[in-house]
Amino acid sequence: FTPVHIRRYIIFTAPLRRFCKTIMKIAIINGPNLNLLGKREPELYGNKDFDTYFLQLQSSFTDFSLTYYQSNVEGELINEIHRVGFDVDGIILNAAAYTHTSVGIGDAIKAIAAPVIEVHISNTFTREDFRHTSFITPNAKGLILGFGLDVYRLAIESFLPKL
Numbered sequence: 001f002t003p004v005h006i007r008r009y010i011i012f013t014a015p016l017r018r019f020c021k022t023i024m025k026i027a028i029i030n031g032p033n034l035n036l037l038g039k040r041e042p043e044l045y046g047n048k049d050f051d052t053y054f055l056q057l058q059s060s061f062t063d064f065s066l067t068y069y070q071s072n073v074e075g076e077l078i079n080e081i082h083r084v085g086f087d088v089d090g091i092i093l094n095a096a097a098y099t100h101t102s103v104g105i106g107d108a109i110k111a112i113a114a115p116v117i118e119v120h121i122s123n124t125f126t127r128e129d130f131r132h133t134s135f136i137t138p139n140a141k142g143l144i145l146g147f148g149l150d151v152y153r154l155a156i157e158s159f160l161p162k163l
């Protein structure tokens with residue numbers, strides 16, 4: 001093979017390789033009160049609603065299949081973790097207040113196959129003591145917090161190939 005052959009091979013197989021590329025499936029799950037993002041305590045959580053932000057994430061990460069689920073109900077969050085937990089490549093979970101109270105959500109993460117990245121918009125360690133405890137962290141792959149909504153982008157990037 002000459003360099004010309006190799007170049008031709010790369011050019012002609014590019015569309016096929018793009019077509020065959022495996023798309024990573026990532027589920028974003030948000031817990032209680034995060035449906036009020038944009039309206040709720042904007043000094044802590046910012047001015048943007050999550051639906052708008054989610055569209056921005058989707059257009060920035062076209063190589064990922066991103067889904068988004070939010071509930072204010074603990075059992076519904078557990079059901080969703082079970083539903084996606086054996087299907088997706090990763091879960092980005094902001095369990096919000098349930099982070100600090102829910103043995104059930106912690107156990108659900110332990111039970112599933114998909115790795116979970118725990119995220120928090122605010123830096124919970126600079127806030128009240130009760131926010132320093134997490135039932136998610138011991139069972140999570142990683143934890144990203146304190147960078148505002150950008151924590152979701154950073155969590156998606158953690159699924160990209162490593163340098």
Ligand code: DQA
Nearest residue numbers: 094096097120121122124131
């Ligand atoms: C939060 C932090 C939690 O302590 C709080 O209950 C939330 C949001 C965050 O994203 O900073 O609702 O998870």
